[in-house]
Amino acid sequence: MHFGTNQMDSQPWIFAFVTLYIFYTGKIINKEFFFIWLISILTYLFANFINVEGANFFLLFRSLLGVSIFFLVWSISIEIHQKRNPINIYIYSSWAYLIYGLLQSQGFGVLDWISAERTTVGRGVTSFTAEPTYFGVILFFLNFLILICKDNLNTYCVNYKRHLLIIYSTVFLNLIGIVFLAKSSMVVLWLLVTLFLYLILGKKSFNQILIILFVILTLLVIFYLNYELLKDTRLN
Numbered sequence: 001m002h003f004g005t006n007q008m009d010s011q012p013w014i015f016a017f018v019t020l021y022i023f024y025t026g027k028i029i030n031k032e033f034f035f036i037w038l039i040s041i042l043t044y045l046f047a048n049f050i051n052v053e054g055a056n057f058f059l060l061f062r063s064l065l066g067v068s069i070f071f072l073v074w075s076i077s078i079e080i081h082q083k084r085n086p087i088n089i090y091i092y093s094s095w096a097y098l099i100y101g102l103l104q105s106q107g108f109g110v111l112d113w114i115s116a117e118r119t120t121v122g123r124g125v126t127s128f129t130a131e132p133t134y135f136g137v138i139l140f141f142l143n144f145l146i147l148i149c150k151d152n153l154n155t156y157c158v159n160y161k162r163h164l165l166i167i168y169s170t171v172f173l174n175l176i177g178i179v180f181l182a183k184s185s186m187v188v189l190w191l192l193v194t195l196f197l198y199l200i201l202g203k204k205s206f207n208q209i210l211i212i213l214f215v216i217l218t219l220l221v222i223f224y225l226n227y228e229l230l231k232d233t234r235l236n
Contacts, residue, residue, distance in 0.1 A: 015065060018072045030075060037071040087149035091170050094142045098173055101127035101135060101181040124183030124233065136184030139174040140191070146171055172215065179219060180226065183235040 041064060048060055080086060100111060104125040114128055124132035150167050153160065178187050195212065198204070204212075223230065230236050 014073065015069050018069065018076060021076060022072075033071050033075040037068065040067055040071070081149075085149050085152050087146060087153070087167070090142050090145045090149065091166065094139065094146070094170050094174050097127045097129075097135065097138060097142075098177045098181070101125045101177055105181055124235075125181050127181070132182045133184045133186055136178045136182035136187035139177050139182065140187050143171050143174045175215070175219065176222070179223065179235065180230070183230065183233045185235050188235060 044063065044067060045060075104112070104127060111128075112126075125135065126132055127135045129135045129138060146167055150164070153163065175191070178184060178191065195216075199209075199212070227236075
């Protein structure tokens with residue numbers, strides 16, 4: 001989200017929020033993450049300064065900031081997950097992205113100033129992100145986070161079954177969003193590779209395989225019924 005400040009793909013807001021979190025909690029990235037981050041930064045600098053004539057120092061700074069954000073968020077996320085289960089945040093975030101992406105697909109653009117306003121029919125909608133593919137990437141990883149958090153739920157809580165229904169419904173809707181709102185061919189490829197690896201390497205029951213096949217069949221049917229709307233997209 002750029003909040004109307006600039007139109008670049010990379011935004012400083014995550015770095016700002018992570019920095020505030022570090023100051024608020026007094027937590028510093030652990031030494032393992034710091035070492036990996038340092039190696040990544042030095043490798044990237046070395047690769048760029050080999051070709052000094054073609055170096056763009058502004059883009060170099062943006063890239064270094066992006067690499068730093070990755071490791072900071074990774075480290076802090078592990079710490080947060082060790083202390084609490086933020087599954088509801090991921091579910092509500094999914095709904096927010098999906099609802100505005102759906103509204104955007106119907107021509108509702110009053111909040112487009114928050115993103116980079118790069119929505120086209122052939123590319124899919126952006127929701128609150130800079131690109132349709134970014135929208136798909138966010139939904140993809142939200143699904144991973146939701147399913148990881150699901151495994152840490154208290155199975156004896158009163159509303160466990162209802163919570164499971166909400167979880168699986170959200171995961172399925174995120175898949176629908178990737179295919180029919182973001183229309184991201186790259187993220188659909190990620191899904192296919194992930195599914196293939198899961199079927200080959202993952203521990204699964206017969207019921208799980210049936211559910212996966214049912215979800216795939218459902219998506220294919222929905223795609224077929226909406227083919228006229230999707231035939232000119234990158235996804236097709």
